[in-house]
Amino acid sequence: MSSDVLKVIEENKEMYIRWLVDFCKIPSVAAQGRGMDEAVRYVEELFSKELKTSSERLETGGYPVVFSEMPGASDGTVSFYNHYDVQPEDPVDLWETPAFEPNVRNGKLYARGVADNKGNLIARMAAVHALQQVNKQLPMNVKFIFEGEEEIGSVHLPDLVDKYSEKLSSDGCVWEFGYRDPDGTVQLSLGVKGMLYVELEATGATTDLHSANASIIENPVWRLVWALNTLKDERERVLIPGFYDDIQEITESEVELLESYRLDEKATLETLGLDRFLLDLKGKELKHKHIFEPTCNICGIDGGYTGEGSKTVLPAKAKAKIDFRLVPGQDPKKILNALREHLDQHGFEDITIHEWSSEVAARSKPEETLVQAMTSVTEKVSGKAPNIVPNTPGTGPMHVLCQALGIPSASFGVGNATSNNHAPNENIGIDDYIDGIKMAAMLIEEFSVRLSEEKSMVR
Amino acid sequence: MSSDVLKVIEENKEMYIRWLVDFCKIPSVAAQGRGMDEAVRYVEELFSKELKTSSERLETGGYPVVFSEMPGASDGTVSFYNHYDVQPEDPVDLWETPAFEPNVRNGKLYARGVADNKGNLIARMAAVHALQQVNKQLPMNVKFIFEGEEEIGSVHLPDLVDKYSEKLSSDGCVWEFGYRDPDGTVQLSLGVKGMLYVELEATGATTDLHSANASIIENPVWRLVWALNTLKDERERVLIPGFYDDIQEITESEVELLESYRLDEKATLETLGLDRFLLDLKGKELKHKHIFEPTCNICGIDGGYTGEGSKTVLPAKAKAKIDFRLVPGQDPKKILNALREHLDQHGFEDITIHEWSSEVAARSKPEETLVQAMTSVTEKVSGKAPNIVPNTPGTGPMHVLCQALGIPSASFGVGNATSNNHAPNENIGIDDYIDGIKMAAMLIEEFSVRLSEEKSMVR
Incomplete structure (x- = not known):
């Protein structure tokens, strides 16, 4: 079954890239109110024309959340949280090609928002499209929650969650971002600060x-x-x-996770143009400070x-x-x-x-079924175990949308170590994008299987 | 003799005001290099056409110092240090009438630089002009030192002083600024920080x-x-x-001076829009901190x-x-x-x-002949004793031009308590301007008499 969907993805590669390129041409900068309606309509059309499904706009008082729910063959539900808004393109002068004219160079696609967060958003829709070509019905229920205000602080999200907690519920939520280490290892993040x-x-x-x-x-x-x-x-x-x-006290499994988590000190310092970390920290202490403090x-x-x-x-x-x-x-x-x-x-x-x-900070347990499933598909697609971090040092509205509703969450995606989020020359690797589609598709298969197994064990 | 010169000043009042008004039309903003040459030429023409004397430009590497030396009937020499440059007029919007279109309202003349420092510069030239009408020869030697870079830190002045220390020497230097208290009392300052x-x-x-x-x-x-x-x-x-x-240890006479110096706490706080001074200081402690610390x-x-x-x-x-x-x-x-x-x-x-x-800070002794003479003429013109401050809390190149050359210095002038130096709606009172001319003229008379008396006593 997995091999079928991978084949479909390879066959439709050019189309999936086109979907992303066209999406990246829309300057959906929430902070400046540019191109927001166009971005909403673009996503809605992908749902209706390509995924042959309906979607609805959940009004927030600001830019709407585009929501879609697709029934599956099993009881379980996986949700994907992404955002269609992007950061402003300043400083414009430092872009090698214009921010909203997507350009491919050396196997990378350059455009504002391609890593944060349009690449992941489209990859996950493409994954569902590919699964549909294999079987009319998806392996499990899938929900898409596409926000339009992530880059301006998700100001309306808490009220929306209050109103639609039922609709937004799932057995696990795949969070919006995801990167690879400099050596190509996929990072899997279990939370945010x-x-x-x-x-x-x-x-x-x-x-x-x-x-x-x-x-x-x-x-x-x-x-x-x-x-x-x-x-x-x-x-x-x-x-x-x-x-x-x-x-919250750090659990034993989180300590273990931190130990196995790899932080490339040399590459990080090089990227930042520095020769030492804060307080001359190194190794375990450095990781502890970065992740847990x-x-x-x-x-x-x-x-x-x-x-x-x-x-x-x-x-x-x-x-x-x-x-x-x-x-x-x-x-x-x-x-x-x-x-x-x-x-x-x-x-x-x-x-x-x-x-x-x-x-509020959020951190899912490494024992969660979602995390186990994401780990497994990462290995299958990328050929090696993911570099798992208990939480990224960054922040997002994960708690309000997930943990507050009792939903475990974790994150992987199509970015790389120099994706330049929020900066000029934002980019993703084309191969990473295709892998991202594959990981999302296989996750929907694998998560449904694992959830079903769990339920049968409980019975 | 004094009454003669006062009469001349009253008779020439309109002309002296016109001199100042015309000077204030020149936007001699050193920081922006505007109108500087025009201001130099204006002053030079006043010297040649009105005071019938020569002047020279002392090249500094930046804007020149306009220097003029006029011989007198006695040995003593008084010098006047002023500057022809002014502050920029920003914020322009807050001016009631344009900064470089001098305007008279309610007995006050409004223009950028009128208080700092064109009013004083012209008043002192007018004083010499008036004395010339009474006697062909001035009572003592008079030197004018007009700088063009005071508002940009007098950057070239130290080198100039090194080069021309002889030329710039005098028995006492009247410094550029001077204000009145809110109640109209003339301030006499003996130094700068x-x-x-x-x-x-x-x-x-x-x-x-x-x-x-x-x-x-x-x-x-x-x-x-x-x-x-x-x-x-x-x-x-x-x-x-x-x-x-x-x-430097505070002398007994300086302590006495500080005690008699009046700082209008209420008016000062009102002007600044505050309800308390630093550390809730009051009275003697407040004055000590402001002047001596x-x-x-x-x-x-x-x-x-x-x-x-x-x-x-x-x-x-x-x-x-x-x-x-x-x-x-x-x-x-x-x-x-x-x-x-x-x-x-x-x-x-x-x-x-x-x-x-x-x-370097500068402070002249209250016992100096120059200070005694300035105190005396202030009383005669304004009808009451000046409010003497051992030094103002502000700064200027007084030390390099005076104390370093062994020249005592002190300051009085045409400004008032709300002259708005460096701010919009800079102004001086017309009456204060005329008084300023009178004080300068009478000082040249009185200082020469006192210096001669001293010399005869020494003999």
């Missing part, structure tokens, strides 16, 4: 003053610097009381005169944007409260906090 | 990274925050070893994403501009070295320091 994104602001006089006044007028930049200094020490320890208290990162800081040369001003205000990447167990709301209390305790009642966004 | 302006920079990866990397890659904004935090504590104490060591002020800080909303980046670099306002005794070079050593000692060898500018 959470997030609390805040902006701190200190204010002084109503306008920037002559800095001769610095002797008698408070400087909000100094206030901010002193306040920030109380948040984290030079050993990278976050100093907000209770910050680490609720972190939360962060407190200053994304930006700003106050007073920041142009060329010197200008003697006493700034009127100063602000800092901070993202905390959280790990399972940490509650963004609780941490926001703890941050406020901490600042007050240190005499920084004057510093305001604006919350920009928050996300 | 010094300055060390530096920019600190911390760098990380070659480009901003996805902030998911914050767990394992150093963040230069954090480095900068931690480094800055070591420079000054929340009690405003600068923590650089040796920073306070060389500060150095500062460490962050003029600007910048790093990472500072636009609207949230963006999850790990910044590639961060920088802070800092100005230290120094007091007599402090050596900017020594403090720069101490800063470097301090950062190294705290493990911040990676943070670079760029020096933008430095100035």
Whole structure:
């Protein structure tokens, strides 16, 4: 059965590539409101014309979620979460070919959104198309959940999930992203970090003053610097009381997973143009910090005169944007409260906090049937075991859509080690794309078999 | 004799106002290289056509110093330091009438540069013109030193002083600025603070990274925050070893001067839109801090994403501009070295320091003949004793041009408490302008008399 679908995929290769190329021509930049309706219609047409199935728009108040549900031969349900929106293409000058004119060079397809996330979205639709050519009915129920606001923080997703929790339920959700290591090994991620994104602001006089006044007028930049200094020490320890208290204990299987997870230190440093990691970390400690520990990162800081040369001003205000990447167990709301209390305790009642966004961390167990099935098909398609990471250090709305509904989730996909997500010259390998279709198709077969076996064992 | 010159000034009032209005039409913004040659020629023509005297351009490598020396009846020499360059007019929108179209409203003349420093420059030339109408020969030698780069840091002045120290020498120098208190009392300033302006920079990866990397890659904004935090504590104490060591002891007469110096706390806070001073300082402590203590002020800080909303980046670099306002005794070079050593000692060898500018502080003794003469003529013209400040909290190249050459200096002028220097709607009162001419004229008379008396006593 597997060999049949692989054959179909090979036969339809050119068409599947065309589907993706045409999709990548649509500049569906949610942040700028460009091409969004066109992208929705493109996906809807693929569903109706190629997959011969219906889809519906779930209205969110923002850009709609395109949802489709296709019945299968067995009871189990697999869902695919993807997004049809992409990042803006800036800086435009650094693209070798225009961002929205997909171009193939050296076996790679270059276009904005091709890795994040159109390649995965189309690969998964192509997988279903290929399975349909083998058997009229799919091996199991398949749901597609295609969001249009992932790149702008999935702002409407929590409300949507509240409303449609039944419709969105499944036995396992394949998450949107996925990459390969520099040596070509497929990465399999079992979760994402959470997030609390805040902006701190200190204010002084109503306008920037002559800095001769610095002797008698408070400087909000100094206030901010002193306040920030109380948040984290030079050993990278976050100093907000209770910050680490609720972190979920790492299980034995997660420890094992981390041990077997490979992080190519040399390649990573080379890509970043650096010669050392934070605190000179290496090996196990480095991996532990990267995967299992939360962060407190200053994304930006700003106050007073920041142009060329010197200008003697006493700034009127100063602000800092901070993202905390959280790990399972940490509650963004609780941490926001703890941050406020901490600042007050240190005499920084004057510093305001604006919350920009928050996300709860998510991590599925390696024992989950979905994970076992994804591991197995990765081996079959790529020829070697995946490099499994307990969670990626990045963030996404996985918890709200999956774990909060009791759905296990994991992620693999068509990206590579230098896919340049959110950056110029975003790309995927054509072969990786075809493998991505194969992995998705085989997963639908394998997951249905494993779920059925499990159920029969329970009986 | 005094009454004669005052009469001449009243008679020529309209002409002297016209001189200033015409001068203010020239947009001599040194920072933008606009109207500089026109301003030089305007001043040169006033010298030749109205004061019937020659002037010379002292080439600096940048904009020239316009210099003129006029012989007098006595041995003594008074010099006037002013500048013909002005600040840019931004933000243009906030001007009620265009910056370079001088406009009179409610007894005030509005124009960029009218207070800083064209009003004082022209008033002092008008004073000499008026004296010339009374007596063919001036009471004493008068030198005019008109710089064109004050607003861009007087970058070429130190070299010029080295070259022309003889030519620039005098028995006392009247400095460029001067203001009145909110109640109309003339301020008399005996000095300026010094300055060390530096920019600190911390760098990380070659480009901003996805902030998911914050767990394992150093963040230069954090480095900068931690480094800055070591420079000054929340009690405003600068923590650089040796920073306070060389500060010149305050003399008894300076302490007395500070006690009699009036700082209108309420009006100052109202103007700044604040309800308290730094550390809740008041009275004597406030004045002491403002006048006698150095500062460490962050003029600007910048790093990472500072636009609207949230963006999850790990910044590639961060920088802070800092100005230290120094007091007599402090050596900017020594403090720069101490800063470097301090950062190294705290493990911040990676943070670079760029020096933008430095100035040594200057303070003349209240006992100086020049100060006595200025005090006396202020009383005569304004009807009450000046509000004398040992030094203003601002900075200027006073030390290099005066104290380094053994020349005492002090400052009074035509500005008021809301002259809006460096800001929109810069203005001076017409009456204050005329008084400024009178004070300058009477000073030339009075200073010559006092110097002659002193000399005869010494003999």
